[in-house]
Amino acid sequence: MRYLLLLPLFALVHFLGAQGAVNEREVGLEGRFIEAMQEALLGKTDEAITKFRALLEDDSRNDPALFELGRLEYAAGNTPAAIEALRSAYGLRPNEVYAAFLAELYQSAGRYREGADLYAERIKVNPAETGNYLERAAFQVRDQDIKGAVKTYEDLEGRIGINPEVTRLKHALYLGTGDLKRAERELTRLVEAFPDHVGFRHLLAGYYSSQNDDKNAREVYRAILQLEPDDVRAQLALQDAAPRAGAGTGDSELMALLGRADVDLDLKVGKLLPLVQQVATTGDRDLADRLLVLTGELRRVHPDAAKASAIEGDLYFHSGRPAEAADAYRATLKLDDTVYPVWEQLMASLYLSNQMADLRKYGEEALDIFPNRPSIYVHYALGEAFRGDFAAANSLLQQAQFMVSASPESAAALEELTTAVALLKKPVAKMEVDTDRLPGGNNGPLALYLRQVNEPDSAILSAADNPLNTNALLLELMGDARQRAGDRDAAADFYTRARAAGSKSPTLSEKISRLKS
Incomplete structure (x- = not known):
C-alpha cells in the first residue's frame, strides 16, 4: 500500500505528459480521465471505477487509466481485477512503479510464482539492480521454491560478491x-x-x-x-562472571564489570537477574545484601537508568524490607514511570510498610496512567479503607471486581478482600475470613488488624510500627492498646498521628477529647 498515495499524481502527470500534440479526441479523453480522478479523490470508488472502465473501452492502451483502475479495484477488495488491470498497464509500459505495485498485488493474492516470474523479467531488464534479486528470492521462498531462492541469491553473489x-x-x-x-x-x-x-x-x-x-x-x-x-x-x-550463592569469589569480578562505563547496561543486568530471581525464590537476605552492594555500583555508573534502581527495589522487597523497597521504586518512577510492574511493586511495598497516605497518592497517579489494572484499584482501596473512607474503598473494589469477573479465582479472592474490608468498618468477635488470601498474606496489615481489633496487644502492634506509618486505623488501634494499658500520653500520640494520616474514623475525635478531659 506504500504506493497508493503516489499513484494518482503519478498517473495524472504521466497521462498529461504523454499527450504531445493533442487533438480534439485526446482532449476529451484527458477530460474524462480528470473526471474519474476527481471521483476517486472524493472517495467515490465505485463511480470512479465505472468512469475508468468506460474510458478504457475507448482507449484500451491508456496505461495510466489502467494503473488507476487497478488501484481502485484493490481498494474495493477486487484483487483479481486489480491484478489484471496492472498486468495490462505493465505490459504497455514496463516500469519500476507498475512492477512494484503489481508485485504487491501478487503477494496479497498469494500468487507467489507470478511474483517471482515478474522479478525474473525485471532482472533481465536491469541485471545490476540488487533489489530485483532480493524480491524474486523472497517470492520464491513464499512459493516454497527454496532451491530456486538459493540459486537467485547465488546469481546475485556472482555479480556483487x-x-x-x-x-x-x-x-x-x-x-x-x-x-x-x-x-x-x-x-x-x-x-x-x-x-x-x-x-x-x-x-x-x-x-x-x-x-x-x-x-x-x-x-x-x-x-x-x-x-x-x-x-x-x-x-x-568465555567466563562465568556471576557470583554464586554461598561463594563470593565472583563478586570482585562482577563488581569490576559493573563499574565499567563502556559495558552495555543490559549485559550487566543480564548477569544480575538470575541472582535477583534466586533472592525472589528463597528470600535469602545475605545474598540480597551482597547483591545490593553490586547494584549500588550499577546505580553509580548508570545514575539515569531506571533498571538499576528497580533491581535494587526488587532485592529489598524480596528480602522482607518493604520500606526500603518503596524508596527504590520511587526513584525508579522518577526516571521512568511507564513500566507497570514497578507501580505494582511500589504499591505493594507501601501497603506492607503501612505507608497508606503514599499508597493513596500513588494509587491515584497510577490510575491516570493504567486505568484498566485491577491491582491498582485493590491497593488504592486498601489505602482508603485504612483511613476509614469505606465508601471510596468499596467503590474501588467494585471496579476491580468488574474487571476480574471473567476469572473465577480472582473474583473469589476479591470477594474475600471485600469481606475483610467490611470487617474493618464493623469488627465481629469471630472473624470468618481466610487471611492467607488477603494482600500481604497472614502477616500483612489487613490480617494483623483483623486479628488485633478486638483484643489489641501493644507489643505485637508496636512491632508493626515505623516512623513512616500512616495507617490511620492501625495507629488508632495502637492508641487503644496503650490506653488500655494506662499509658495516656502514648495513646494520645498515636491518636494524633492517626488524625495527621487523614483518618476519617468517626470514633477518633471522641477518643482524643476523652484523653484531654
Missing part, C-alpha cells in the same frame, strides 16, 4: 531446511571474506552456541579477543 545481507538470508534458508552444514558454511564464508569484522564473528559464535557446539563457539570468541581484547561480549562468553 559475498554480501552480509545475502549471506544471512541464505543461512536462514539452510537453517530452516535443516541443512546445518551449509548454514554453518555461509557464516564461515562471511568471516573469511571480512576477517576484521568482529560482528560477523559474533554471528558465527552465536550460531555455534545455538547448536550447543561450545568448543567451536569458544574458539571463535578467542579469535574475537585477539582482534578486540576489550570485547565484553566475548569476555563474558
Whole structure:
C-alpha cells in the first residue's frame, strides 16, 4: 500500500505528459480521465471505477487509466481485477512503479510464482539492480521454491560478491531446511571474506552456541579477543562472571564489570537477574545484601537508568524490607514511570510498610496512567479503607471486581478482600475470613488488624510500627492498646498521628477529647 498515495499524481502527470500534440479526441479523453480522478479523490470508488472502465473501452492502451483502475479495484477488495488491470498497464509500459505495485498485488493474492516470474523479467531488464534479486528470492521462498531462492541469491553473489545481507538470508534458508552444514558454511564464508569484522564473528559464535557446539563457539570468541581484547561480549562468553550463592569469589569480578562505563547496561543486568530471581525464590537476605552492594555500583555508573534502581527495589522487597523497597521504586518512577510492574511493586511495598497516605497518592497517579489494572484499584482501596473512607474503598473494589469477573479465582479472592474490608468498618468477635488470601498474606496489615481489633496487644502492634506509618486505623488501634494499658500520653500520640494520616474514623475525635478531659 506504500504506493497508493503516489499513484494518482503519478498517473495524472504521466497521462498529461504523454499527450504531445493533442487533438480534439485526446482532449476529451484527458477530460474524462480528470473526471474519474476527481471521483476517486472524493472517495467515490465505485463511480470512479465505472468512469475508468468506460474510458478504457475507448482507449484500451491508456496505461495510466489502467494503473488507476487497478488501484481502485484493490481498494474495493477486487484483487483479481486489480491484478489484471496492472498486468495490462505493465505490459504497455514496463516500469519500476507498475512492477512494484503489481508485485504487491501478487503477494496479497498469494500468487507467489507470478511474483517471482515478474522479478525474473525485471532482472533481465536491469541485471545490476540488487533489489530485483532480493524480491524474486523472497517470492520464491513464499512459493516454497527454496532451491530456486538459493540459486537467485547465488546469481546475485556472482555479480556483487559475498554480501552480509545475502549471506544471512541464505543461512536462514539452510537453517530452516535443516541443512546445518551449509548454514554453518555461509557464516564461515562471511568471516573469511571480512576477517576484521568482529560482528560477523559474533554471528558465527552465536550460531555455534545455538547448536550447543561450545568448543567451536569458544574458539571463535578467542579469535574475537585477539582482534578486540576489550570485547565484553566475548569476555563474558568465555567466563562465568556471576557470583554464586554461598561463594563470593565472583563478586570482585562482577563488581569490576559493573563499574565499567563502556559495558552495555543490559549485559550487566543480564548477569544480575538470575541472582535477583534466586533472592525472589528463597528470600535469602545475605545474598540480597551482597547483591545490593553490586547494584549500588550499577546505580553509580548508570545514575539515569531506571533498571538499576528497580533491581535494587526488587532485592529489598524480596528480602522482607518493604520500606526500603518503596524508596527504590520511587526513584525508579522518577526516571521512568511507564513500566507497570514497578507501580505494582511500589504499591505493594507501601501497603506492607503501612505507608497508606503514599499508597493513596500513588494509587491515584497510577490510575491516570493504567486505568484498566485491577491491582491498582485493590491497593488504592486498601489505602482508603485504612483511613476509614469505606465508601471510596468499596467503590474501588467494585471496579476491580468488574474487571476480574471473567476469572473465577480472582473474583473469589476479591470477594474475600471485600469481606475483610467490611470487617474493618464493623469488627465481629469471630472473624470468618481466610487471611492467607488477603494482600500481604497472614502477616500483612489487613490480617494483623483483623486479628488485633478486638483484643489489641501493644507489643505485637508496636512491632508493626515505623516512623513512616500512616495507617490511620492501625495507629488508632495502637492508641487503644496503650490506653488500655494506662499509658495516656502514648495513646494520645498515636491518636494524633492517626488524625495527621487523614483518618476519617468517626470514633477518633471522641477518643482524643476523652484523653484531654
